[in-house]
Amino acid sequence: AMIALRQLLDHAAEHGYGVPAFNINNMEQIHAIMQAAAETASPVILQASAGARGYAGEAFLRHMVAAAVEEWPDIPICLHQDHGASPAVCQQAIRSGFTSVMMDGSLHEDMKTPASWDYNVQVTARVVDMAHAVGVSVEGELGCLGSLETGQAGEEDGVGAAGTLDHSQMLTDPAEAADFVAATGVDALAVAIGTSHGAYKFTRPPTGDILDIERIAAIHRRIPDTHLVMHGSSSVPQEWLQIIRQYGGEIGETYGVPVEALVAGIRNGVRKINIDTDLRLAMSGAMRRLLAEERQEFDPRKVFRAATAAAREICRLRFEAFGCAGHA
Numbered sequence: 001a002m003i004a005l006r007q008l009l010d011h012a013a014e015h016g017y018g019v020p021a022f023n024i025n026n027m028e029q030i031h032a033i034m035q036a037a038a039e040t041a042s043p044v045i046l047q048a049s050a051g052a053r054g055y056a057g058e059a060f061l062r063h064m065v066a067a068a069v070e071e072w073p074d075i076p077i078c079l080h081q082d083h084g085a086s087p088a089v090c091q092q093a094i095r096s097g098f099t100s101v102m103m104d105g106s107l108h109e110d111m112k113t114p115a116s117w118d119y120n121v122q123v124t125a126r127v128v129d130m131a132h133a134v135g136v137s138v139e140g141e142l143g144c145l146g147s148l149e150t151g152q153a154g155e156e157d158g159v160g161a162a163g164t165l166d167h168s169q170m171l172t173d174p175a176e177a178a179d180f181v182a183a184t185g186v187d188a189l190a191v192a193i194g195t196s197h198g199a200y201k202f203t204r205p206p207t208g209d210i211l212d213i214e215r216i217a218a219i220h221r222r223i224p225d226t227h228l229v230m231h232g233s234s235s236v237p238q239e240w241l242q243i244i245r246q247y248g249g250e251i252g253e254t255y256g257v258p259v260e261a262l263v264a265g266i267r268n269g270v271r272k273i274n275i276d277t278d279l280r281l282a283m284s285g286a287m288r289r290l291l292a293e294e295r296q297e298f299d300p301r302k303v304f305r306a307a308t309a310a311a312r313e314i315c316r317l318r319f320e321a322f323g324c325a326g327h328a
């Protein structure tokens with residue numbers, strides 16, 4: 001059955017677990033997430049970006065999620081708009097049945113230019129009014145996801161954020177987080193602690209100076225009733241990087257957010273953990289391997305089954321590590 005983000009994360013907070021929010025674009029990703037959720041009895045957050053709607057089409061996404069609800073009636077499913085660029089995008093998502101929307105007012109509608117405090121508060125408060133009136137939850141974002149190592153703002157929805165920001169502009173300030181929640185009424189808040197989107201997060205395994213888990217604890221103390229969200233939470237598994245390279249892929253040395261760091265975040269108030277890149281890496285690695293090892297194969301179902309199985313295993317590991325398993 002469908003569930004709003006607020007209800008799901010309230011339950012997660014009460015029981016001290018975190019819920020992975022996996023990005024969906026196609027049937028295979030939805031199958032992978034739902035099969036792993038059924039296997040582990042976990043509630044799920046399926047999140048769709050603007051790019052996903054462009055890829056699958058709004059009707060296809062909506063009907064594929066409806067099919068998941070029908071196929072797995074016992075699993076609570078939250079359908080979330082990832083990185084809504086404007087109130088209009090969020091309104092459209094609400095019309096098509098999403099039970100949660102993210103208004104990302106940390107950036108302007110171009111999803112590149114960092115926006116002002118006033119802009120962020122204004123658009124986010126407007127979405128909260130609209131969404132809460134119909135029982136839909138809202139996630140906001142304060143701070144800019146980027147890399148502490150380079151000082152360069154990270155990628156938001158695949159488009160490089162413009163300009164070089166200093167640390168104070170990039171990372172979420174605990175006192176400002178409290179003011180932002182009071183001014184907007186968001187249910188959940190995405191915080192910037194040094195992660196960025198995509199496969200290239202860190203050039204070395206992250207330590208406290210570049211991945212600021214302590215900041216989460218400080219934010220959580222200020223706004224204990226607001227669910228914290230970590231974006232850019234892929235772990236970038238080295239074993240999948242090796243498989244991609246072994247079968248002809250070119251991917252440079254890179255490190256993600258270790259699962260233990262995500263678990264530390266959960267201990268300090270993180271309830272929603274956004275993961276897209278890990279499924280992309282596992283699926284493309286599995287497809288490269290299958291096509292290389294079975295060179296006579298041309299049935300795409302065989303290729304996609306391998307991709308689904310690889311993504312499913314990542315999902316299972318995250319449901320278990322985040323304490324989500326058993327809570328469906």
Ligand code: G3H
Pocket residue numbers: 023049050051052082083156157158197198276277
């Ligand atoms: O936040 C970014 C997600 O990884 C979605 O990426 O815009 O390419 O669908 P996308």
Ligand code: 13P
Pocket residue numbers: 023082083196197198199230231232233234235274275276277278
């Ligand atoms: P990753 O690129 O680390 O998977 O992050 C995804 C994300 O934050 C989607 O909003």
Ligand code: NA
Pocket residue numbers: 047080081082083102139274
């Ligand atoms: Na989101």
Ligand code: ZN
Pocket residue numbers: 083197231232274
């Ligand atoms: Zn994100």
